[in-house]
Amino acid sequence: MPTNPPPVLDLSYKGVEEAYELIKEKVKKTPVLTSESISKIADESGRTRLFFKCENFQKGGAFKIRGATHALERLSPQQLQAGVITHSSGNHAQALSIAAQAKGVPAYIIMPSNSARPKIEATKSYGGKIYFSDPSASAREALTASIQSQTGATLVPPYDHPAIILGQGTAFLELVSQAAEEDGVELDAVIAPVGGGGLLAGTALAAQGGGGSRVRVFAGEPADADDCYRGLASGERVPVSATTTVADGLRTPVGVTNFGVIQKHVDAVFTVSEEEILRAMRLIWERMKIVVEPSAAVPLAVVLSERWKAEGVKGNVGLILSGGNVDLDKAGELLMGKVPAV
Amino acid sequence: MPTNPPPVLDLSYKGVEEAYELIKEKVKKTPVLTSESISKIADESGRTRLFFKCENFQKGGAFKIRGATHALERLSPQQLQAGVITHSSGNHAQALSIAAQAKGVPAYIIMPSNSARPKIEATKSYGGKIYFSDPSASAREALTASIQSQTGATLVPPYDHPAIILGQGTAFLELVSQAAEEDGVELDAVIAPVGGGGLLAGTALAAQGGGGSRVRVFAGEPADADDCYRGLASGERVPVSATTTVADGLRTPVGVTNFGVIQKHVDAVFTVSEEEILRAMRLIWERMKIVVEPSAAVPLAVVLSERWKAEGVKGNVGLILSGGNVDLDKAGELLMGKVPAV
Numbered sequence: 001m002p003t004n005p006p007p008v009l010d011l012s013y014k015g016v017e018e019a020y021e022l023i024k025e026k027v028k029k030t031p032v033l034t035s036e037s038i039s040k041i042a043d044e045s046g047r048t049r050l051f052f053k054c055e056n057f058q059k060g061g062a063f064k065i066r067g068a069t070h071a072l073e074r075l076s077p078q079q080l081q082a083g084v085i086t087h088s089s090g091n092h093a094q095a096l097s098i099a100a101q102a103k104g105v106p107a108y109i110i111m112p113s114n115s116a117r118p119k120i121e122a123t124k125s126y127g128g129k130i131y132f133s134d135p136s137a138s139a140r141e142a143l144t145a146s147i148q149s150q151t152g153a154t155l156v157p158p159y160d161h162p163a164i165i166l167g168q169g170t171a172f173l174e175l176v177s178q179a180a181e182e183d184g185v186e187l188d189a190v191i192a193p194v195g196g197g198g199l200l201a202g203t204a205l206a207a208q209g210g211g212g213s214r215v216r217v218f219a220g221e222p223a224d225a226d227d228c229y230r231g232l233a234s235g236e237r238v239p240v241s242a243t244t245t246v247a248d249g250l251r252t253p254v255g256v257t258n259f260g261v262i263q264k265h266v267d268a269v270f271t272v273s274e275e276e277i278l279r280a281m282r283l284i285w286e287r288m289k290i291v292v293e294p295s296a297a298v299p300l301a302v303v304l305s306e307r308w309k310a311e312g313v314k315g316n317v318g319l320i321l322s323g324g325n326v327d328l329d330k331a332g333e334l335l336m337g338k339v340p341a342v
Numbered sequence: 343m344p345t346n347p348p349p350v351l352d353l354s355y356k357g358v359e360e361a362y363e364l365i366k367e368k369v370k371k372t373p374v375l376t377s378e379s380i381s382k383i384a385d386e387s388g389r390t391r392l393f394f395k396c397e398n399f400q401k402g403g404a405f406k407i408r409g410a411t412h413a414l415e416r417l418s419p420q421q422l423q424a425g426v427i428t429h430s431s432g433n434h435a436q437a438l439s440i441a442a443q444a445k446g447v448p449a450y451i452i453m454p455s456n457s458a459r460p461k462i463e464a465t466k467s468y469g470g471k472i473y474f475s476d477p478s479a480s481a482r483e484a485l486t487a488s489i490q491s492q493t494g495a496t497l498v499p500p501y502d503h504p505a506i507i508l509g510q511g512t513a514f515l516e517l518v519s520q521a522a523e524e525d526g527v528e529l530d531a532v533i534a535p536v537g538g539g540g541l542l543a544g545t546a547l548a549a550q551g552g553g554g555s556r557v558r559v560f561a562g563e564p565a566d567a568d569d570c571y572r573g574l575a576s577g578e579r580v581p582v583s584a585t586t587t588v589a590d591g592l593r594t595p596v597g598v599t600n601f602g603v604i605q606k607h608v609d610a611v612f613t614v615s616e617e618e619i620l621r622a623m624r625l626i627w628e629r630m631k632i633v634v635e636p637s638a639a640v641p642l643a644v645v646l647s648e649r650w651k652a653e654g655v656k657g658n659v660g661l662i663l664s665g666g667n668v669d670l671d672k673a674g675e676l677l678m679g680k681v682p683a684v
Contacts, residue, residue: 031373056631282670289398289633289666324631328624332674 009074009162011261013208016169019066022073023167026102027066030054030171032178037287042303047314050303051187052284053175056292056324060126062249063171063322064095064158067198070167071156072099080105082152087133087140089115091249091323092158097128108153110144118327159196160255169202175318176206176215188315189216191299193322194228194269195250197258203320204265216267216313220298222247223271228254228262232269246274246339249295249323270308272301278337280304284321285335294334296321351416351504353603355550358511361408364415365509368444369407372396372513374520379629384645389656392645393529394626395517398634398666402468404591405513405664406437406500409540412509413498414441422447424494429475429482431457433591433665434500439470450495452486460669501538502597511544517660518548518557530657531558533641535664536570536611537592539600545662546607558609558655562640564589565613570596570604574611588616588681591637591665612650614643620679622646626663627677636676638663 009015033052042048055063072084083106086096093109100107109128111120112135123130133143148155157164172190179185190207194200200219207215221228222245227238231254241253254262272280281297283304284290299319302308330340351357375394384390397405414426425448428438435451442449451470453462454477465472475485490497499506514532521527532549536542542561549557563570564587569580573596583595596604614622623639625646626632641661644650672682 061631285633285673286670289403291627291631291633328628328677331627331677335670335673 009166011162011165011205011257013205015162015166016173016202016206019070019163019166020170020173023066023069023170026069027170028058029174030057032175032182033288033290034183035288038283038300041283043314045314049185049316050300051175051179051183051185051316051318052288053171053318053320054290055171056290056296056321058323060091060094060098061323061325062091062095063168063199063320064091065098066170067159067164067167067202068092068095068099068156069102070170071161071163072103072105074163075154079154082154083107084156085110085144085148085151085153086156086158087111087144088158089119091325093119093123093128094126096156097123097126101127106151106153108147108151110140110147112140116327159198159252160257162257164198165201165258165261166205167202168199169206171199171320172203172206172318175320179316179318185316187215187318189218189313190318190320191218191220191302192320193247193250193295193298194219194221194254194262195225195247195295196252197228197254197262199320199322200266201258201261204261208265215318217265218267218302218313219262219269220302221269221271222250222277222298223273225250226271228259229269229271231259232263232266246334247277247295247298249293250298268311270302270305272298272305274339275337276301276305278334278339282335282337290321291324291326292321293323293326296323351508353504353507353547353599355547357504357508358515358544358548361412361505361508362512362515365408365411365512368411369512370400371516372399374517374524375630375632376525377630380625380642383625385656387656390645391527391658392642393517393521393525393527393658393660394630395513395660395662396632397513398632398638398663400665402433402436402440403665403667404433404437405510405541405662406433407440408512409501409506409509409544410434410437410441410498411444412512413503413505414445414447416505417496421496424496425450426498427486427490427493427495428452428498428500429486430500431461433667435461435465435470436468438498439465439468443469448493448495450489450493452482452489454482458669501540501594502599504599506540507543507600507603508547509544510541511548513541513662514545514548514660517662521658521660527658529557529660531560531655532660532662533560533562533644534662535589535592535637535640536561536563536596536604537567537589537637538594539570539596539604541662541664542608543600543603546603550607557660559607560609560644560655561604561611562644563611563613564592564619564640565615567592568613570601571611571613573601574605574608588676589619589637589640591635592640610653612644612647614640614647616681617679618643618647620676620681624677624679633666633668634663635665635668638665
């Protein structure tokens with residue numbers, strides 16, 4: 001059976017713009033919030049203003065729907081009909097299920113058999129067809145290959161893929177235009193969290209802009225999962241990250257395609273401790289009255305760190321609040337600064 | 343020293359409109375959010391759509407700034423200069439401090455000596471001048487009278503006052519116009535929580551509308567603090583409410599002026615259990631990704647109750663999320679459905 005060749009996607013600012021045209025009616029234009037009190041805590045001099053892009057309000061509770069929707073838009077009608085498949089237990093599984101449901105095609109989700117019940121329930125509620133595998137990587141890959149050959153479904157990986165990267169970059173496109181339209185400001189810098197690097201690489205491409213001036217792009221990474229930081233320092237991607245950081249969305253090592261983009265376009269990665277992450281998360285809940293997950297608080301943790309202050313970045317700084325999917329049974333511990341047992 | 347007579351305020355729809363003209367540049371126009379998933383939980387038939395007015399995002403974290411700002415706008419220059427005074431440990435103390443600070447005049451706050459530290463700190467941070475009294479009502483009143491005679495400050499009570507009632511009603515004016523402009527809908531009903539009754543009475547006046555059609559007005563009240571419910575049933579205000587309901591903003595009995603307005607203009611009061619309040623609060627945090635205090639969840643608890651379903655109200659229902667000032671040290675217990683020890 002002949003299949004169409006995959007489209008060649010341009011890993012560039014233009015590629016993000018094209019992705020946005022394809023998905024803008026299908027994802028939520030999430031609000032941009034400001035907080036005078038947090039901006040003042042970050043910089044007493046008053047020369048820094050923070051702009052929070054609230055992807056915690058996105059469909060599925062995280063930015064992931066952007067990449068998943070874009071990946072589906074890039075499939076041929078024939079591919080689409082056979083559905084999509086991924087192995088994930090987290091936000092990507094849910095996002096792919098939502099995006100597939102919107103298209104009326106199946107999403108096959110391979111999940112470790114020890115996945116948390118709320119994640120299983122959420123994925124089911126969005127119509128994902130779940131297959132449980134042993135938690136080992138080899139078992140997972142074998143089951144994925146088997147379902148893929150039975151169904152002809154297209155694999156949509158969570159981050160290491162051009163369509164995913166370009167889709168995730170659209171959050172920053174919106175942030176730039178919202179800051180300009182609603183607050184009349186140009187951003188000087190943006191900080192995104194980095195795990196697999198889909199959001200960070202997409203943001204970095206989007207920040208290349210159409211014109212001459214470029215926004216500075218920084219990343220925040222848990223010190224307990226600092227493979228991206230170490231990879232940039234050594235010039236070589238670190239492919240493994242064994243970690244139980246509380247920022248559970250950032251436990252995966254950065255992808256191959258992602259690392260190439262990040263090396264080229266990201267100004268610096270800042271690492272933050274578990275304590276700094278939870279303190280920043282609590283500050284967002286307390287002052288902004290919104291629920292964000294630990295991973296989403298990493299950029300604010302960066303802004304509040306001594307290393308950032310030493311860097312001397314002032315002005316209008318965008319922070320991407322990546323998601324709000326917290327297990328509320330564990331919220332008490334998180335808010336008290338404790339890392340709950342997995 | 344001659345003082346100007348207090349302005350005669352019209353307890354009517356027009357009075358709320360006039361209040362709004364005076365305060366609209368001074369308070370935040372808070373967003374109105376919708377939630378498909380919560381609307382569906384409330385009414386499987388899909389004939390109910392809920393509109394949440396997010397006063398948890400208001401300055402000071404609650405609607406109280408509306409009434410306090412309006413009360414200050416109604417003072418003569420001479421009165422204003424001498425400052426304002428109130429006895430409260432909660433959201434009203436903070437709101438009055440913020441409103442007075444914006445005017446550059448002193449706010450004297452009489453607080454029980456056993457007030458929680460976060461409330462004291464918040465009031466101080468907004469420039470309130472705090473005086474601690476014994477927790478008894480007589481000690482509090484004596485100290486208030488003493489400071490008042492020393493300073494000439496005007497007493498601004500938390501709810502039983504026309505200027506406060508009219509100010510609180512402005513949240514509903516905004517909600518109506520936002521639902522019309524942003525979603526193209528007319529509201530069929532609104533539910534406000536009731537404690538002292540400032541917000542509820544103001545909402546009821548605002549709902550009289552300028553034209554012919556009137557929005558139905560309902561109240562939500564904790565069953566553990568049901569003085570308003572009982573007062574309407576018996577036709578006589580119940581002046582005492584001894585309660586430790588988890589909805590700590592709703593522990594006070596309804597005020598005299600407030601009760602009169604409520605008797606005349608509120609369609610019905612629904613009571614809800616502590617468990618129902620906490621379940622509704624958790625649902626808001628989980629699905630809407632926003633932080634609300636237990637009192638703010640009371641209207642949603644009403645919509646999810648059997649008694650409401652029996653009432654058969656369908657259509658576009660506005661819910662006023664009154665505030666988001668939760669002690670995050672106790673959030674874990676609240677989210678697990680437990681009422682923390684006071």
